[in-house]
Amino acid sequence: MADGALNLTLDDYTSAKLAEKAKALGISREELALSVLGDQFFDYDDFTWINGDPREDTGEVSEEGARDWEEVQPEMEAYLAARLGPAD
Numbered sequence: 001m002a003d004g005a006l007n008l009t010l011d012d013y014t015s016a017k018l019a020e021k022a023k024a025l026g027i028s029r030e031e032l033a034l035s036v037l038g039d040q041f042f043d044y045d046d047f048t049w050i051n052g053d054p055r056e057d058t059g060e061v062s063e064e065g066a067r068d069w070e071e072v073q074p075e076m077e078a079y080l081a082a083r084l085g086p087a088d
Contacts, residue, residue, distance in 0.1 A: 008033075 022032040044055055
C-alpha cells in the first residue's frame, strides 16, 4: 500500500455515526474520516516550526488596536442583527 490507499471495515455503529456527522458537516464520509484520522495521528514534534513551537506560550500578547467591549458591543450587535436577524 505504498500509494496510501487503505480499505477499512467499520462496524454498523461507527459507520452510521460517520455518515451522520459527515452529513451534518456537509462533507463526504471519506473527508471526515481523513480529517479525524489526520487529527488523531498529528504530532507537533514531526515538524519544524518557523516561529517556534505553537504549544509554547511566549507570554507576548499585543493589545495594539484593542478596544473596550462597551465600544465594540453596539457594532457587534448590529453586525449580528444584519447577518442573523434581530434578537428576540
